[in-house]
Amino acid sequence: MLAQPQYQKVAVQDLQVGMWICRMDVDTQDQPFETCALRYQHASQLPMACRHVYIDLQRSEAAKTSTQPPQRKFYLNLRNEMKRVMGDIRLGHALEKKRLRYLLEEIMQSVVHDSQNMVYLAMLHDHQDELVSKSLNVAILSLVFAKHIGLRQDQLFPLGQGALLHSMGLLQVPAQVLNKTAPLTEAEKELIREYPRRGYQYLLEQGGFDEQTLDIVLHHQERTNGEGYPDKLKGRQIGFLARMVAITSVYEALTRTRSYRHALTPTQALGQLYRWRFHDFDARLVEKFIHSLGVYPPGCLVELNDGALAVVHATHAEQRLNPQVRLLTRQDLEPLEVQHLIDLATDPQRSIKKTLDPTDPRLTPLLERIMAKHPGFPL
Incomplete structure (x- = not known):
């Protein structure tokens, strides 16, 4: 299991290079979340009015002793947890909800404290299991997006859970179809179009999932022009959280090398989303997502x-x-x-x-x- 964060209050004059600051005693930005995170390098990083901060003891200690960035190790731990969740599903076992909830809480906590670095880690391209990485990265991007727009607290867990599980149905699609470089046949296209419904049905059978999570899994491939799947919903017929994950999942897919094309750069991917904003997506949400990542998005x-x-x-x-x-x-x-x-x-x-x-x-x-x-x- 992942180690729980440990925090300590430290006076500004006692800070040392490499310490990870997760909270200050003054507000620095107009953000809906209370916390921020940065690796301390020099005093100019902090507001003049700041007198004390809270540091993450584990990350600060790891920064002194490890040749691999502690954030990277943390991300790999998250990926391993998600790999175990998907591994159970692949083997036909029941979904381990306790592990899933713990994983989601870790991701949410990390995005609260260090959203920018989590986006950067999501853009690393040395991933081994594509579906595991896709699920984890879409969850990270969706929660960072939620943080930017100030999503209600009661919607954060369904959003993160739906984003983590949005690709569950792809586990039932043969690898030779997912990795095919030649054009898909009509039968293969239909197999792909039905994966959201298969994921939805699987979660229904498991029981205990809220309606918003289920809606994300079922409808994240819908498009506002009615040309998506599996139900060809239009505009506001598509749930708000599903419209968010539609954007983040496409951005993640565009920035990842696929069997049939090279990855786009983060800037190119945002440009593509912007061009599609009136045709496929909620235009206002696309603009807010682009704003959340910035002119030069992490990984650029x-x-x-x-x-x-x-x-x-x-x-x-x-x-x-x-x-x-x-x-x-x-x-x-x-x-x-x-x-x-x-x-x-x-x-x-x-x-x-x-x-x-x-x-x-x-x-x-x-x-x-x-x-x-x-x-x-x-x-």
């Missing part, structure tokens, strides 16, 4: 004004053009041994020059060198 590859390459790690609500980035190379494009986090909002010497497409063949040799040193960064 960028070139800085000094020529160095970086990947966006987290965004700022008030300074969306100046996110926090993870530096990948020096100015001469030599890959760094240590990928430092740099906050462009507090570094007047650096700024983003342009976004880059990691599938550009001209970047392939350099990205291969970077990945050889640091496997698993989100490209």
Whole structure:
């Protein structure tokens, strides 16, 4: 099981580099959740009025001793828990609801404390089980979205649970169909179109699931123009939470390499969603989702004004053009041994020059060198 977080109140003057701050004694942003999270590096990260903070003891200690980021280990633990849940279903066993609830509570807690970093982790592309990763990442993206729009507390659990379970029906679709590179036959298309209903029926048989969770599983593939499946609902016939997961699941799918196409960059995926907003989705929700991830969403590859390459790690609500980035190379494009986090909002010497497409063949040799040193960064 995952370790429960442990917190400690610390005076600002006693903070040390690497400590994970999960709450301050002053409000810094107009956010519907009370908490925020950042890895302490220097005093300029904190408001001048701040006198004490609460730190996550486990993450702070792990930052001192581990070569692998503690957040990454936490994400892998979440994925392993979800793998066990899906493994039971694949084997025909009953859904272990206690494990599912514990997993969901861990995800919700993490999004509350560190939503930007959770989005960054969801964009890492070294996943082994595609359905497990898809389910976990859609849940993360949906809860981050919910945090941004200030979703009611009583809707958070159904949203997270529905997002986690939205792809359950795909477990009954043969792998050769899911991974097929050639065009699907009509029979195969029909098999795909029925997966939401199969997932819905499975949860009904398990019993104990609320109507909003069931509605997400059944209707997250509906489209506002009536061209979705399985029931061809239109507009507001589609439940609000299902409309949210429709957006987050498509974004996740667009940013993941599929058997029949390459992944889009986060920026390209948001652009595609924006183009589809009046045809397929709730346009207002699409715009809010894009706003939640920012101009440069986490996982976006960028070139800085000094020529160095970086990947966006987290965004700022008030300074969306100046996110926090993870530096990948020096100015001469030599890959760094240590990928430092740099906050462009507090570094007047650096700024983003342009976004880059990691599938550009001209970047392939350099990205291969970077990945050889640091496997698993989100490209």
